[in-house]
Amino acid sequence: MGNGRWDSSAWAGYTAQNTAGKSQSQIFTSRNMKDEFDPSKIEFRESRDSADNPLSTPIILASDVTGSMGMIAEKLMRDGLNTLATQIYDRKPVTDPHIMIMGVGDAKTDRAPLQVTQFEADIRVAEQARKLWLEGAGGGNGGESYSSAHLFAATKVRADAIEKRGRKGYLFTIGDEPIHDGMTKAEIERVLGITVEADLSAADIIRMVQRDWEVFHIALVNEGYCNWGQSRDQVLTSWRQILPERTIQLEDVNALVETVVSLIQVTEGAMASDVAASWSGSTALTVANALKGVPAKTGQGRGVQRL
Template structure:
């Protein structure tokens, strides 16, 4: 998918008709997961080149929708998607973005711990984001299933970027809790439709996805679980994603932080990237990207 191109005019029209002046419950009206978003029923998702997008770059945005984290999906549909798409076109860290949205929950507690849209290059991604089921579930088990997106990306996506050019896409998970340690065989079968031969640890999941994606995690450091127990969240992510974690202090600046991480991974200077944003966004981005490795293209960097 992804055979069209982002147009801010389409965004403005869509936003006026479907988003502006509406509450989150009026925007996200699904009461259950759509079959078309069910990973267990998806053979694979494709990001393919086309005449209008000849050098496609797959970008996966996988947001926690448990508890209060549905606010991130709301922020993305109100302005975040447009920021990601237009800023990538303006700043040109990568070419021809194809965006996929994922909704992430808890495989130990939720009915729908992962939902997956198509890869899209135009306003269709906003239309699909609006149809995601914001379950607002989760449980008291000290984490969410942030590793499900990694396994899906590794085993159920096909991209011309990697197959033709050996160019990795980008995968960002977003949330406020620790990650549950990996994906079990039972979870993989039930929620992803995959027959694994062994349980996967969180590190296994990241390493699988890192073969074809530059992998990052966004921690919302001032809200929800992380606001009071940030050290617990860090302990589960820092060993498996060294120098690939963004600590974002303002949930409304997630999109800008993601674009900045892509720029830095593609070789831009961190200070220059932060300074390129106006007002308080510059400070939020500077803090978010402070610990990122500069440059990229080789997957997870482990320090010695």
């Protein structure tokens, strides 16, 4: 998938009709997971070059949709997707963005612990995102199954950028909780429809996905779970064990998309100070803090992984 190009005028018309003046529940009307987004029923997702996008770049935003984190999906639908696409077009850190949205929950408790749209280059990504089910559950067990997003990307994505050009895609998980330490055999089979010989730890899965993807986690340190007692330290510790240099502390969720774009720019070789200064107002400071310690790009992908 991934034909077409982003059009801000089309976005303006779409949001005027589908999100303006509406509550979160009016924007996201699904009350269960649709088969088209069920990863256990998906053989693979494709990001392919086309006449419209001859040098496609796959970008995945995997958002926690448990508890209050449905706000992330809402922000993307209100203005975030348009900012993401237009800023990548304007700044050109990568070519021809193909965007996928994932909804992440808890494989230990949720009915829909992972939902996956197609890769799209135009307004169709918004049309699919609105169909995602904001289950809002989560297990109250000190973590979410962000590893399911990593494992899907490692095993169920086929992308020309990776296969033809040896270039990595970008994968951002976003949320306020620790990461569960991987997935059991049973969870992997139930959620992803994949049979494996043994449980996989979060570190195991990260090693798999990093072969083909630039992987970041954006921790919303002033939201939700992170605000309970010592929970922020717990969240950051769990993530830094597997992504020591790419666990990003985001102080203001309103700068989420600008931070995503900035991380891509820095990974592609831009100076962090220059990137942060390119944003206006308080966003510049928020982005500058988020970019602290982010390393430069160090390698290219090596092909889609199979279990």
